[in-house]
Amino acid sequence: MRIGFSVPQFGPFADPHRSAGMCAAMEALGCDSLWVADRLLAPVVPPDGYAGGKPMPVRYGTHLDPLLALGVAASATGRVRLGSSTLNALWQPPPVLARALTTLDLISRGRLDVGLGLGWMQEEYEAAGVPWRGRGARLEETLDVLEAVWRPGTVVHSGALWRITESTVLPKPCQRPRPPILLGGFTAAALERVGRRADGWLGASMPLPFFHGLWAVAVEAAERAGRDPAALRRVFRVNPEVTATEAAPGEAHQRGTVRQICDHLRVMCGAETDEVLVDLQLTTDSPEHFLDLAAQFLAELGEPAPSRPSGSPRP
Template sequence: MRIGLNLPHYGSLTSPEAVAGVSRAAEALGYDSLWTGDRILAPVRPSDRYPGGDGTMPAEMATYLDPLTALTFAAAGTSRIRLGTSTLNAPWYPPVLLARTLTTLDVLSGGRLDVGLGLGWLRDEYTATGVPWPGRGARLDETLDVLEAIWDAEVVAHEGPRFRVPPSRIMPKPLQRPRPPILLAGLTPQATTRIARRADGWLAVGLPLPYLGSLWQKIRTEAEAYGRDPGTLRMVQRLNPRLTDSPADPARVPATGTLRQLADYAKAAGADEVFIDLTLTVTTEEQMLDLAGRFLDLMRAG
């Protein structure tokens, strides 16, 4: 299992020193990957409930650095560790510009990018970006079409219901060929079908283990029905707990619990890669790196 760490790019640790320091330290500790999420605002009167806890968005999410800029900053101070988004909300971005930014990150990092895309859950963010909430799934599908065309074709051309790219040469191409891995998020039948049909893997979250396993099996079975080898798909799971000193009710893990409870859950989940987001627990870089080191030790232990 590969093990990753969320960058301190939101909450109280949004400083260049923390992003650079945690990136370098994570690589030195032996972490396999660094990850960022995507949030643009914290509404005073939210249109939707936060999908976790009591439905209230964590206060830490009111401060958020741009995910791709933060990863590029991290890339400059590292050489091996992979860089991923979980999850970049693709419908907010014009796909040609998104392709350019993702390609730039892949090139400047030496081919270390994992492109994790999703739809988000907050209608207020669609309002703020001027993107319609209805039809967001179809918009994601067409965005993927444009990304793949730009990354693959010598002469790019696209004619779709939302986007048009005149025949053009768009360079450079990503270092990873034929393209960086594309991971998709989602729990709905439409989302799992999209993953099975065209993604390299699933961006999972902390779910009860039986439900997690059933969704993953559904994706794999459906991928096989599309003529794909399910063994080539990856599950990458994000855990963003509020850690406790004393053991929590097992029914509340992985939303909360001790570091050992989180590690035990991660080992049992069966993901190909798991990454932990410590932002809801820590307030200093030193705390983050201490917990990150202890989590890695627990995950490596038999």
């Protein structure tokens, strides 16, 4: 199991100098990866689809740009992988997105994981001037353009939304054939896309029956496409509510003691390449407490997982 943490970028952590120091400290603690998130605005009136109509956390209204924050993290570290979970892929034209991601891969010397999603908030699409309808098709063509820009040789693309006449687009990313692409989402369509054309899934800590049902969709899609499902990476995000005493067992996917939450994550991670992403930005306002919790999660998740019988299937 690999262990990652959020890049500090929201609320009291939306300070690039503080974020750089904390990223360096988390790398020194021994984590495997650091990840940015993407938020454009936080409506005062709760948007549809957010936590049963509850207000959004106030700190989501204060945020660093995810790609620039990832550049800060890249400059402050030298070993950890750097990713986005998730970057809203449709808020900028794909050639512009490809240029920024290529630059990040070069800055980080080939440590970039490209995590893309569609987002869920219509108000952000309206502010960005991007149509809400047809998001899935826009993402499919965005992926086509990224592939075209990153493959060797000249770039040409002709699609329903974008056209690139044959052009030279250099430099290419450091990683070959391209940076890994991981896709987020929790619908059947999203998991089908993961299985069909992504390198992995940006998932979340969730109740196991829900998780198994979603992952089965990706596995079936990969098999239909002639791909090996076991080669797909999985990164499980958790925004934990850490408590001093144990929470109810049914809440352990997101709430409880550090050990409770880690026990659930260990059950979800069925392959050595699986990864957890612990986002501590809603848990504390203190950089010192943030780093202390990161050390606790590393210690707990670093313990060996309970052994499974030989030949047990991957969940």
